[in-house]
Amino acid sequence: MTSPAVSSRALPHPERGEIRLEGILHALSDPMRLRIVRELAAVSDELSCSHFDLPVTKSTTTHHFRVLRESGVIRQIYRGTAKMNGLRRDDLDDLFPGLLDTLLDAAARQAVRVGSG
Amino acid sequence: MTSPAVSSRALPHPERGEIRLEGILHALSDPMRLRIVRELAAVSDELSCSHFDLPVTKSTTTHHFRVLRESGVIRQIYRGTAKMNGLRRDDLDDLFPGLLDTLLDAAARQAVRVGSG
C-alpha cells in the first residue's frame, strides 16, 4: 500500500542537448498532444496516462505520449503499472527561455477565442 | 523602370480570426520553413521568393511558401513577376503576443548551439 517504486523498465529520453525546436513544434502541432501538455502544465505535477480522457483509443494515446517524450517535451517514468508524465520544464526553460510559457499562453488565448477551453 | 504595381493575381490568405496555433506550429516545424521565417524576420521587410537560396527545387520552394501563407504566418503579393513575402507580424502579435519573437529567439539560440546560424 506504500506508493509504488520506480520500475526498472527503461524509457529512452533525449538528453537536453539533443532536444530540437523543430521536434517540439511538431509535437505541439497536434491538437491532442497540445491538449495533453496544457493539462500537464495546469496541474504542474506528474499525471498518469490513464488520467487523460482523450477521444482516441489507448493505442493512439500511447503513441502521442511517445512523440511527446521523444521530442523532449515530457518525461515519463513507470511507477508500478502506472506511467507518470511530467513536463521537462527545467530543460525546456534552459534551452528556450520563455518558449513553453508563451506557447501555453497562446494555446489558452486560442481556447478562449474559439471557445473550447 | 518604375517599381512594378501589385498584380491582379489573387492569393488566398486566412483572415486573422482563422489563424490557428496548431497551423503555425506545424508550419514552423519544418526546417526549411523555419529558415525562411528567420530570414524574413531578420530583414523585417518583404522579400521575393527568388531571394531565398534553398537546397530544394523551385517547385518545393513554392510549396513551402504556400504552407506558410495558408497557415497565416506570411503574407504574399505579386509585384510584377516577383512574389513578395512578408511576415504577418501585426496579426500574429495581436493573436498570440510574444509568440513570434519567442520562437525566433528559440531558433536563434538553437542555431548558436548547434552551430548553423
Next chain:
DNA sequence: CGACTCGTACGATAGGCATCGTAGTACGTT
C-alpha cells in the same frame, strides 16, 4: 512579337503519421 525571368500546376513517388484493433507484457492485489 519574341525572349527571358519568375513562379505555378500537375502528376508521381516515397516516406511519415494518426488512427484502430488485437494480442501480449509488467505490475500489484487477493
Next chain:
DNA sequence: AACGTACTACGATGCCTATCGTACGAGTCG
C-alpha cells in the same frame, strides 16, 4: 497462483506531405 489494471507492440489502413520533374502562365524588356 490467479486475476485485474495499465500500458505496449505489431500490423493494417488511409491520409498527409516533402520532394522532384516537366510543362505552362504572367509579366517585363528588347
